[in-house]
Amino acid sequence: MELQPAQNEATTNSTNPTNPFLQRRKRRSEWFIERGITVVAGVSITLIFLILSFVVREALPLFFGSDKAAQTSQQRTAEAALRPEIYNPDVVLNASETASGSSLSPLQPEIYNPDVTLATTPSRNPAMKEQAISNKESNDEKISASNILSTTWQPVSSSPKFGIMPLIVGTAKTTIVAILIGAPLGILAALYAAFLAPKRIREFIKPMVEILAAFPSVVIGFFCLLALGSLMQSLFGLEYRLNAFVGGLGLAIAVIPIVFTITEDALSAVPKTLLEASLAMGSSTWEAAYKVMLPAAFPGVFAAVLLGIGRAFGETMIALMATGNAALFSASFTDPARTLSATIGAEMGEVIWGSSHYSILFFLGILLFVVSLTLNAVTEFFVKERLAKKLQGS
Numbered sequence: 001m002e003l004q005p006a007q008n009e010a011t012t013n014s015t016n017p018t019n020p021f022l023q024r025r026k027r028r029s030e031w032f033i034e035r036g037i038t039v040v041a042g043v044s045i046t047l048i049f050l051i052l053s054f055v056v057r058e059a060l061p062l063f064f065g066s067d068k069a070a071q072t073s074q075q076r077t078a079e080a081a082l083r084p085e086i087y088n089p090d091v092v093l094n095a096s097e098t099a100s101g102s103s104l105s106p107l108q109p110e111i112y113n114p115d116v117t118l119a120t121t122p123s124r125n126p127a128m129k130e131q132a133i134s135n136k137e138s139n140d141e142k143i144s145a146s147n148i149l150s151t152t153w154q155p156v157s158s159s160p161k162f163g164i165m166p167l168i169v170g171t172a173k174t175t176i177v178a179i180l181i182g183a184p185l186g187i188l189a190a191l192y193a194a195f196l197a198p199k200r201i202r203e204f205i206k207p208m209v210e211i212l213a214a215f216p217s218v219v220i221g222f223f224c225l226l227a228l229g230s231l232m233q234s235l236f237g238l239e240y241r242l243n244a245f246v247g248g249l250g251l252a253i254a255v256i257p258i259v260f261t262i263t264e265d266a267l268s269a270v271p272k273t274l275l276e277a278s279l280a281m282g283s284s285t286w287e288a289a290y291k292v293m294l295p296a297a298f299p300g301v302f303a304a305v306l307l308g309i310g311r312a313f314g315e316t317m318i319a320l321m322a323t324g325n326a327a328l329f330s331a332s333f334t335d336p337a338r339t340l341s342a343t344i345g346a347e348m349g350e351v352i353w354g355s356s357h358y359s360i361l362f363f364l365g366i367l368l369f370v371v372s373l374t375l376n377a378v379t380e381f382f383v384k385e386r387l388a389k390k391l392q393g394s
Contacts, residue, residue, distance in 0.1 A: 062362075160356065173244040181248065196286065244323055247324075324336025
């Protein structure tokens with residue numbers, strides 16, 4: 001019976017509009033901030049799905065085909081837009097003279113790829129133009145699974161070959177070199193900065209490595225192109241100055257800051273009591289860091305390595321400038337290579353819109369997206385759930 005007045009008093013105070021501590025104030029600034037965060041999150045999710053749907057839509061004609069009339073119209077429009085102006089029509093040879101191997105006029109440019117001359121050389125004969133378009137359409141129809149899985153990448157020819165196996169092998173070689181070099185260096189550097197380095201050196205190392213992460217990839221590519229390639233060739237006597245190994249070294253330079261930063265944060269999050277207990281048991285600082293602190297931070301270290309793999313797998317400029325950019329189906333790390341992302345970056349600006357070559361480049365983009373999504377999924381579910389629970393003893 002004595003609690004009833006107290007309850008009534010609490011009820012009265014909770015509904016009392018004059019009590020400043022019990023009033024709920026709705027501020028306009030907080031409302032705008034909450035709505036702004038909601039809008040930004042919604043726009044971000046929408047953009048992700050729009051980009052993915054656009055890439056998938058542009059790659060679908062590669063597998064399901066497209067309307068013949070629309071494709072012919074698009075090709076004619078593209079060829080008309082790309083056809084150069086004729087400044088001296090009296091000396092320009094027609095397509096039949098060019099294909100037959102006649103002598104060229106002094107003002108006629110040299111022909112480097114006779115297989116595509118018929119489709120690109122301006123012709124005043126409408127019948128030959130229609131024949132060129134029909135030949136190109138028939139070549140586009142020849143694309144099949146065996147063509148895509150072949151070992152020859154030659155998208156510009158009378159019989160296009162879209163074999164992606166050299167691109168996959170080249171991407172794998174450069175990524176393997178980058179991770180085998182960049183991941184151990186980044187992890188060891190993080191161990192040194194977290195437990196072994198003096199305070200002054202630690203405060204200097206971490207910002208400098210993070211500045212390296214902000215370097216434009218084109219700068220690293222120039223360094224590999226001009227200096228690192230010649231150095232590796234002179235040291236090891238390599239036949240090719242630019243190859244998969246040099247490209248992997250350039251990618252390792254980009255991977256080290258990512259692995260270092262995430263690993264150092266993971267090591268710093270481990271309770272210091274583990275380190276103190278290890279030192280009290282008689283272990284050295286290096287043994288405590290390597291055998292106790294590093295296994296305790298293994299989920300974060302594993303996530304750092306996976307993110308490094310994703311960076312090396314999707315890097316464009318370094319791979320384009322330092323690997324030799326040749327689509328060779330070779331297992332040797334000293335041969336030139338070409339990656340998936342470098343192929344998209346090098347050829348997307350020159351491809352005809354709506355062609356099979358255009359669709360296959362978007363298909364390569366889907367492959368990159370699938371690999372990145374797989375790495376992120378492994379990081380999210382395997383690292384954060386299984387390994388974290390295992391290390392916590394649950």
